[in-house]
Amino acid sequence: MNTYHYDNQTVKSFIISSIFWGVVGIVVGLWISIQMWAPSWNVAPFFTFGRLRVVHTNSLAFGLGVGAIFGISYYILMRLTKRPLLFPRLARFHLYLFNAAIALAALSLFAGMNQSLEYAELEWPLDIGVVILWVIFAVNVFGTLVKRKEEQMYISLWYIIATVVAVAVLYIVNNLSVPAGLFKSYSMFAGVNSANVQWWYGHNAVGFVFTTPILAMFYYFLPKSTGLPIYSHRLSIVAFWSLVFAYLWTGAHHLVYTPLPDWIQTLAIVFTIFLIAPSWGSVINGFYTVAPEWEQMRTNYLTKFFILGITFYGLQTVQGPTQGLRVVSQLIHYTDWVPGHVHMGTLGWVTMTVTASMYYIIPKIYDTEIYSVKVANTHFYLVLVGQLIFSITMWITGIQQGALWKAVNPDGTLQYSFMEGLIKNYPFWQMRTAGGVIFTIGMLYFIYNIFMTIRKGSALEASTAKGV
Amino acid sequence: MADELDNIEEFEAKDTSNKLPVGWLILFWGLIAWGIIYFAAYTPAISGWSQAKAFEESTEKQTR
Numbered sequence: 001m002n003t004y005h006y007d008n009q010t011v012k013s014f015i016i017s018s019i020f021w022g023v024v025g026i027v028v029g030l031w032i033s034i035q036m037w038a039p040s041w042n043v044a045p046f047f048t049f050g051r052l053r054v055v056h057t058n059s060l061a062f063g064l065g066v067g068a069i070f071g072i073s074y075y076i077l078m079r080l081t082k083r084p085l086l087f088p089r090l091a092r093f094h095l096y097l098f099n100a101a102i103a104l105a106a107l108s109l110f111a112g113m114n115q116s117l118e119y120a121e122l123e124w125p126l127d128i129g130v131v132i133l134w135v136i137f138a139v140n141v142f143g144t145l146v147k148r149k150e151e152q153m154y155i156s157l158w159y160i161i162a163t164v165v166a167v168a169v170l171y172i173v174n175n176l177s178v179p180a181g182l183f184k185s186y187s188m189f190a191g192v193n194s195a196n197v198q199w200w201y202g203h204n205a206v207g208f209v210f211t212t213p214i215l216a217m218f219y220y221f222l223p224k225s226t227g228l229p230i231y232s233h234r235l236s237i238v239a240f241w242s243l244v245f246a247y248l249w250t251g252a253h254h255l256v257y258t259p260l261p262d263w264i265q266t267l268a269i270v271f272t273i274f275l276i277a278p279s280w281g282s283v284i285n286g287f288y289t290v291a292p293e294w295e296q297m298r299t300n301y302l303t304k305f306f307i308l309g310i311t312f313y314g315l316q317t318v319q320g321p322t323q324g325l326r327v328v329s330q331l332i333h334y335t336d337w338v339p340g341h342v343h344m345g346t347l348g349w350v351t352m353t354v355t356a357s358m359y360y361i362i363p364k365i366y367d368t369e370i371y372s373v374k375v376a377n378t379h380f381y382l383v384l385v386g387q388l389i390f391s392i393t394m395w396i397t398g399i400q401q402g403a404l405w406k407a408v409n410p411d412g413t414l415q416y417s418f419m420e421g422l423i424k425n426y427p428f429w430q431m432r433t434a435g436g437v438i439f440t441i442g443m444l445y446f447i448y449n450i451f452m453t454i455r456k457g458s459a460l461e462a463s464t465a466k467g468v
Numbered sequence: 469m470a471d472e473l474d475n476i477e478e479f480e481a482k483d484t485s486n487k488l489p490v491g492w493l494i495l496f497w498g499l500i501a502w503g504i505i506y507f508a509a510y511t512p513a514i515s516g517w518s519q520a521k522a523f524e525e526s527t528e529k530q531t532r
Contacts, residue, residue, distance in 0.1 A: 079474045080474055080476070082474070150474075150476060152476050154474075154476055154479055219479075223478065223479050224474075229478060229479055229480050229481040229482075230479055230480060230481065231481055231484050231487070232481070232484050232485060232486065232487045232488065232489075233479075233480045233481075233485045233486070234485065234486045234487065234488060235487065235488055235489070235492070238488065242496070257519065262510070262511065262512050262517075262518055262519050263511045263512065263513065265519075266506070266507055266510040266511050267507065267511075269506065269510075270503035270504075270506055270507050271503070273499060273502065273503060273506070274499045274500060274503050276495070276499060277492070277495050277496040277499050280492065280495065281492060281496075284489060284491075284492060288484070288489075289481075326510075412527070
């Protein structure tokens with residue numbers, strides 16, 4: 001009993017840490033969205049777009065995202081293996097090291113230290129720290145799994161295993177470099193090889209940070225919060241294996257129309273389009289699971305979060321593969337369409353699912369109820385509207401940008417200068433900031449709700465302790 | 469705490485646990501078939517198509 005209590009505290013602290021880094025990332029995100037249309041918001045050298053942008057992506061992907069993944073994976077792991085974590089103190093150390101690493105990462109990025117590899121910006125000493133972090137996570141995950149007290153492994157555990165294995169391989173390979181001093185290094189790869197390895201990494205960071213661990217949460221918390229069993233176990237397993245098989249081949253779709261050999265691009269496009277099938281396997285499994293009780297979309301606030309989350313996952317996994325096709329890529333690649341796409345995934349699918357999972361876990365840890373369902377509903381509608389404004393404005397201006405870039409006069413010269421295309425983005429960039437503000441207010445409602453629940457739970461805990 | 473342990477049975481629907489929806493299977497195999505055709509059509513060593521050739525053709529069309 002005590003061990004569960006200790007582990008639950010670790011889970012809770014991971015959740016609070018991830019919320020903290022989430023706040024940092026979202027504030028910086030708003031800031032850089034303003035910089036796009038108001039350049040005076042750049043304060044050299046530390047607060048320029050070039051430095052803040054990587055603080056934004058790192059603190060949200062690795063602070064909010066990975067922090068939540070660590071904590072929530074531990075939570076799921078204990079319950080599905082029917083035992084506490086094998087190394088509880090190691091998990092606690094993991095928590096401290098995680099926060100130290102993210103803090104140092106943010107500082108180093110502000111200072112301008114950067115490997116210039118997207119999502120792998122951190123210099124080599126921090127890379128070593130990240131690898132140690134990941135090894136600790138892996139030891140606890142696999143140790144607890146080996147010593148599990150439930151023989152059958154539910155689908156969420158498979159998704160967690162895939163996350164642990166794939167991220168380890170991806171991170172190490174893309175960060176191979178020759179150090180040149182403490183804060184500088186040179187990548188082992190150059191030219192087209194570097195691009196290919198980078199996007200193999202970059203795309204699968206999306207796959208194994210924003211997809212597989214989030215699906216682990218979805219498959220676990222959807223049945224838990226609705227009381228409905230997953231429609232088809234077989235479908236979840238077939239979708240899992242085909243997803244993890246196909247994902248690792250798809251990175252080169254980021255390099256369509258580059259010097260990368262044509263056949264590698266084509267192969268990546270083929271696997272990318274195929275990914276629609278395993279992704280939609282999880283989508284329809286989610287829909288069919290809730291189908292017997294659709295009224296829960298009105299009566300159970302968590303059902304709404306998970307179903308909208310998986311819906312955005314479904315949209316994301318059709319839009320994403322389509323973007324890989326040459327005919328689509330040539331119009332929208334390098335335009336503002338791309339952040340529109342990314343944020344449907346991160347704000348619509350990932351954050352929706354992660355916050356709903358936290359809504360489930362925090363009251364459960366204290367054996368109480370959520371502070372306010374009404375606040376949770378307000379949170380839901382604000383983040384939904386904010387995210388839609390963000391994505392839709394960027395899709396519109398992205399298509400416009402692509403069309404302007406491609407427009408040529410009869411003699412082959414460009415019809416529009418780069419500047420003309422840029423200026424047309426301004427109203428959309430301003431609307432995006434408005435969407436971001438709405439999303440941020442929604443997240444503030446979420447944070448308020450979580451902290452009030454913790455307060456309520458702590459008071460409850462104190463009073464029962466006194467009673468005993 | 470009552471929620472500490474999970475029974476795996478609770479997660480699995482009794483009657484539909486082994487189902488693979490037909491529509492999904494069509495999607496799954498359909499995309500594999502499409503992939504084979506697309507790979508053959510856009511791989512220089514198989515169809516002769518290449519990015520460079522496609523570019524030249526498009527600029528020729530443009531300047532004509």
